[in-house]
Amino acid sequence: MIDHKNRSFRRRHWRDRVFRRVAVGCVGFALLALLTLLSSLIAQGWGAFVSYSVEIQAQDIPPNLPSSDRAAVVAIITSFLQTPVTSKQDVIRLFGADAGSQLVAWLKQPQGPLRLRLSDDADMVLKHSYQDSPLKPEQRKILNDLRDLGVVRQHFNITFFTSGDSREPELVGIYSALVGSLLTLATAFVMAFPIGVMTAIYLTEYAKPSAWRTWVEININNLAAVPSIVFGLLGLSLFIQFLGWPRSTPLVGGAVLALIILPTLVIATTAALKSVPTSIRMAALAMGASKTQMVFHHVVPYSIPGIMTGSILSMAHILGETAPLLLIGMVAFIVDVPGGITEAATTLPVQIFLWSESPERAFAEKTAGAILVLLVFLLIMNAVAIVLRHRHQKTWS
């Protein structure tokens, strides 16, 4: 008897240990995968946040500059170099497309040193010093000379966060895409939240159990499993072709994303409402509250943390959504910050998609950098959801 118990005891312990090891192994694997992803993204994407400029003190700028801005840039640079430059084009090639306008702006208001942005090719050589650069040897020589002179400065690439898309990799930024994402998400939230929450309140609190209610609930669950691209097709034919809303805009994008999160929102809200125990409902009714008072004084307020968590998670879900937005034409080339939800816009993941298709080497780091920014936003949203859930977890007596 004792022996038998001992044996079963040992077996149970053994199972316990095996299970624990498998679980730890799984968690370890997941962490490792995450770490690999993050470190490779950071390795590829750090360059997006760093850029190079040539910095020249005011007193070092020669007088009597030529009137053309490009020629002026060349004049300034050549005044520094020991060896004469054979072709002006070699100097121009090293500087960003906006170096001329940077000079013009500085000349108007000469404060601090003059900064001239380097071109993406020069930038790449400085960051990675790779051999198959499109820069010619003489161009690389000029760049090296400038570096030896100590006028090349590395700095935080603020442009990446303040400008929109561009043909020139050194000038691109995610700001337009971020604003587009914000407008699109806000539109989706405003459209989906009231409908989703009201639907859930009606279904869980008011609708009598019936075949009809079961049917609706099943279909909401089914909708949550529909691939998002299908919603993109629906949006294309419904909002753009039938209703005639302007394509490529946050209005249409938001409407499509609203359709995508609607079922998730209903499910999350339903779960939050159902977690309010019967005893609390009974307490409210026994105090003489009407059904609607019970729902809106008690059940809904106590569910708010759950509803918020669900909303934030669904926002995080659609922040990364790309395919349905491609279908409704949010792939436009957007330089300017969209001024409203009826103006053409792009979103962060679509911007990432667009850059990832660009052949220039400099776009690769921009792509990875934008992905990092997207991940940071997702992490923040998830963290907020977790904090909300913990902070406001109700204890029911």
Place this chain on the structure above:
Amino acid sequence: MDKKMEAHAVSVFYGQTQALYDISLTIPARHVTALIGPSGCGKSTFLRCLNRMNDVVEDCVVRGSILLDGQNIYAPSVDTVMLRARVGMVFQKPNPFPKSIFDNVAYGPRIHGMAKTKADLEEIVVESLKRAGLWQEVKDRLHTEGTSLSGGQQQRLCIARSIAISPEVILMDEPCSALDPIATAKIEELIDDLKANYTIIIVTHSMQQAARVSQTTAFFHMGKMIEVGPTDVLFTNPKNERTQGYITGRFG
């Protein structure tokens, strides 16, 4: 003695199964009536008939009539909201709202529009907490969560909450079953004080408690009311042998 409530031939069905059979019982005013009986005999079911909480139970059908001050509470014209403002209820498990102590007690007066000003409301809350014997313990933390109190304090909070709307009748379904003897003693004392102003109906599994707090006791068994009478008579000299068996602990 005035009659506060009267049940006439009340039968209750949960779907196909009948839980109560022809119960007729008179509840005297400003009096404690105890309902005793073995588990599942229908005490809670009967109690829920008295404030129509059975209305929210699915498939529950109540037949017969129950009068409150001579008026049938199951008449179509009766509003359950009004009824429950007059007939309050305290549940077996303390169930304070996850709000502050103050808001727990203030909830009823607020929804029934009983306080014109903030000062009025505060007075009602303080008065109710005092009557429930909780004031001394919570007066410095009225704005902490009601759920942070101990079990016995929570139950007294629930009593304070229900007396805040000045009901005429208070229904208590095993209010002490989750409490220790000291908390139980406090609540029994409270019931004793409350009976000067309120009519109280209490379900209990404890014979001693029924004997201590009630003046009238009704014994239920398998959905039927077997015997009712003054508490001292019912406990010392029961007429029915099933009552005798139950109170002497031979079954139940």
